[in-house]
Amino acid sequence: MIFSRVIVAAGLFVTALADGPAIVSALEKVTGDTTSLNDDVSSWNGGLLGTIPIVTGSTTLLASIHEGQKTAEASEPLTLLDAIGVAVATQALSKEVNTTISTIIGAKSKFDHLFLSPVILINLELEKKATVGFSDAIIEKLPVEQQPLGTQLVKPILDSFDLAIDVYNPF
Numbered sequence: 001m002i003f004s005r006v007i008v009a010a011g012l013f014v015t016a017l018a019d020g021p022a023i024v025s026a027l028e029k030v031t032g033d034t035t036s037l038n039d040d041v042s043s044w045n046g047g048l049l050g051t052i053p054i055v056t057g058s059t060t061l062l063a064s065i066h067e068g069q070k071t072a073e074a075s076e077p078l079t080l081l082d083a084i085g086v087a088v089a090t091q092a093l094s095k096e097v098n099t100t101i102s103t104i105i106g107a108k109s110k111f112d113h114l115f116l117s118p119v120i121l122i123n124l125e126l127e128k129k130a131t132v133g134f135s136d137a138i139i140e141k142l143p144v145e146q147q148p149l150g151t152q153l154v155k156p157i158l159d160s161f162d163l164a165i166d167v168y169n170p171f
């Protein structure tokens, strides 16, 4: 009886420990997908065929952000140590988002040429919306004292999206 209770307690402990790393790994997946998208856009010669990996990569990225939100929503509240790991992973993502969005802004004339800029705009808006969902889900799980820092760390990511949305939005 005591033994089985110890096992249950150990099981709960493992579950709680796994939540921070699960969110970090979800963030790393989003970062990896962001880097791939950057590579596809920056190596794109402006031809129609080259838009296939870009559109595919963009769809994969959106799915990863949604998955990340689910992981964060299913997570237990994070410890301070977890929160630090999540903050480090968020900063790495933020840097990658800055690079990728800069690349996407730089490629606008090529997308214009193929009349694809409205599609890119829709994707940027969907990705921003998904990012808000993902980050809100994470921030909710941070210790209350760390929540303002969480909001602060996400802000540059949302600012990057806004910059690109302004460039791609003709209105």
Ligand SMILES: *[C@@H]1O[C@H](CO)[C@@H](O)[C@H](O)[C@H]1NC(C)=O
Binding pocket: 097, 098, 101, 102, 159, 160, 161, 163
């Ligand atoms: C990238 O970061 C720099 C430095 O913070 C900033 O000035 C620039 O606007 C950012 N660009 C994008 C696309 O977010």
